[in-house]
Amino acid sequence: MTLEQAKEKLMDLQKTITAYNHALGLLFFDGATSAPRGTAANRGQTMSVLSQALYRLNTRPDTVELLAFLDENRSALNEREQRMVDLLRKEGRKMERIPAEEYMAFRRLSVEANAVWRTAKEQSDFALFAPYLQKRFDMSRKIAGYCAPDVDPYDFWLNDNEEGISRALCDDFFASVRSRIVPLLQAVQSRPQLDNAIIKGRFPVAPQAVLAHKLMDVLQLDPLHVGLATTEHPFTTSLGSHLDERISTHYYEEDYSYSMFSIIHEGGHALYNTGSDDSLAYTVLDGGVSMCVHESQSRFYENYLGRSRAFCEYLFPVLREIFPEHLKNGTAEAFYRAINRVEPTLIRTQADELTYCLHVLVRYELEKRAMAGELAVADMPDEWNRLYKEYLGIDVPNDRRGILQDSHWADGYLGYFPSYALGNAYGAQFLRKMKETVDVDGCLRRGDLRPINEWNRQHIWQYGCLYRPADLFRRATGESFDPTVYADYLEQKYTALYDL
């Protein structure tokens, strides 16, 4: 095999992997959008066959040899090719170390556990879900043991979600933000509450859908390559490559701001994915590099931009055209205050910008301790409720609105929650850096996001997965990660809003 032939095979291999992932992603998307309710087992059957084919492709001798050969000749590869080989070898080695049967069982557990979780949530019955959660922890520990026997299992999963992070880093990060956010929240709660009548009422789906498309337009999402669906829980997915992106939303009739911010949030994910350089399509470098960086973008658009006073000044007249009756006496300032009202609530996905991190913190502590065997699965609901009381000051009435609210643990995402909070904090540093060269508030006031998107494209999006998250962060900001920037931002914003 010549080097040129090997490079060609490398590209073919990635095209094949991409195609399988496209099919698997579309099966998931279909399940979340159009599929009739009784079809999960049928879809599970197909996903199992395709996952197995993908597993074989990643682990079969000619793939392993090809990647080893390219690695031996890595000095003759360019930066992109080296990274492709590294990412593919990492994934292949992980799969190789896990016995095929256990790998498949681990994947199957997600399908089964999700179905049980759904019922358990509907019936608010944690006991129903507990055996699956137990299996989730047991199998995750076992898988971690196969892949990285010398590493703490929770560290393995944290790092699997986000190259380079660890329990130590998360402990420091959460301790730091907690020490700033909890007192800030207490101060806010001692002040008169902000009025949010301007976003509450009865808003039919049709005008909300008009707003959704208007926002996609303002975000500069390309309608030829980004579609919108409606789902129970909003999400974003790339299908096959960054050239086919789907976001979804959920319309609540009583509050148009929920769908509005879900569009901006998912739009941030979609912008990041679709911003990959086109030449990365059909390679493992295509799309966002990690969940932290992804959340740094989604929450950047949702909060740093979407909940800013400047953007409200642009958006309010647009909203008044869509909901003329409800907003006829409103002002941009009243809208700004309404969407930034702080209120400790039970549900993470509906949390305000300030309390959001505390929701994540509860989940982090629980999964970390359960993984280490310091917390029994049976005791997790009580511990969940205790921590909500301690950090957010509220009582959890039942498990449906408590520990059963999120699907992550059912779906197999352990060590994933911290990325939501870390991403928030990354975003604060991106914003500070961007403001050195871009008139962010001016852009927002005009509703012209092009210069903002351009900065993100140039510094973050275009690279896809070429750089490790920490390296990408350093290249973009010129500094290392510092959670105090995030805490400072929150303090400044809420001190002004609540007149502290």
Place this chain on the structure above:
Amino acid sequence: MTLEQAKEKLMDLQKTITAYNHALGLLFFDGATSAPRGTAANRGQTMSVLSQALYRLNTRPDTVELLAFLDENRSALNEREQRMVDLLRKEGRKMERIPAEEYMAFRRLSVEANAVWRTAKEQSDFALFAPYLQKRFDMSRKIAGYCAPDVDPYDFWLNDNEEGISRALCDDFFASVRSRIVPLLQAVQSRPQLDNAIIKGRFPVAPQAVLAHKLMDVLQLDPLHVGLATTEHPFTTSLGSHLDERISTHYYEEDYSYSMFSIIHEGGHALYNTGSDDSLAYTVLDGGVSMCVHESQSRFYENYLGRSRAFCEYLFPVLREIFPEHLKNGTAEAFYRAINRVEPTLIRTQADELTYCLHVLVRYELEKRAMAGELAVADMPDEWNRLYKEYLGIDVPNDRRGILQDSHWADGYLGYFPSYALGNAYGAQFLRKMKETVDVDGCLRRGDLRPINEWNRQHIWQYGCLYRPADLFRRATGESFDPTVYADYLEQKYTALYDL
């Protein structure tokens, strides 16, 4: 390899084939329903990789050996296993004979040709599409030559769509129905026209969607396993197995009967697929056996049941609840006459029950003669227009509403159109047989389709692809195919309606 092991491998092979077909079907479904417009190339890339994998699976030595081994031991196989082996070998041999490159090129042509056809239709520009249609005929002749060098190419494709049919059979069939339908149409046209004001007006989508779901309910489609989507052209597809079925419709605001009959038509397809015995799931025997039998079911529900006086008597009060203002002065009889109004028009999918076959006849004659080299692609539009004048008595104003109206030739379906007409004719014999034991009109008047579905399930649906279409037909009806039953049915119905 023991026989037991081989049988197990046979089932595994079919599960794998099913999974690939599920993914390919879902990619198609996504393209027709949710996908943003600029994503076809991305989807094409994935479909090409998966088709190639499927091609390899069908043709690789261990598959060929397995099927040969089972065939040698066919006396030890049950009826189902024998049929599985036969169908798989037939497909495998076809693929083996076509060089891989040409097989892929043939599949790629469908994706490209469909995109060009779409533009050509929009712009009513046949010249744009002509080179692709030429390629379609050229490649189809070549493929037929590889697979069946001793058979006439058009016969090969007819038989590929419908085991056992031939040009001779179609010629006879069309000559027979033409000799009955053309004079009948002329007689109808000499009489006063039926009024159809009761189905025309302005009907918003929301109540039409209510009607769609009501009809699915009346048809006894299982909502856990049959989903409804909206698309430009209504269709039905099984995803993975008969356990996940999707139908689609299109709502026209000016006429609620279009969506209504598309739901009943596609519902007939879906009933047939979902009626397969559950044990056939994930095998090649799952779902409908052929296009003729499929159309015999879809058009059975649409016309023999849906456009019958008895069903109108049941349905009219339902419709009046959904469209109270428009229907307040209507009657079931007026509705029956409106939906059975005969009017030669340009568009096949909107044709009435009587003229429908003539639309198909035009397409049959054209593709048959083009395939034989007796008609140049460039001359096809003129010939299309001439035949519409001759059979239907109408002038075709442009190619958009003429030869460019259907996507079949672009998509690769040559020799497919006749099944629409043959299916119609099959249905007439199924109905006559069913009426020997089922009070069809009584069921329809009560809106209780269970006894009708049960007859179809018992005699047709449950078998999936176990029997060849002609054998299935003979088992169900106890007789051989006789197109005069169909012609008699039409003559009787329209003689009464138009008082001939």
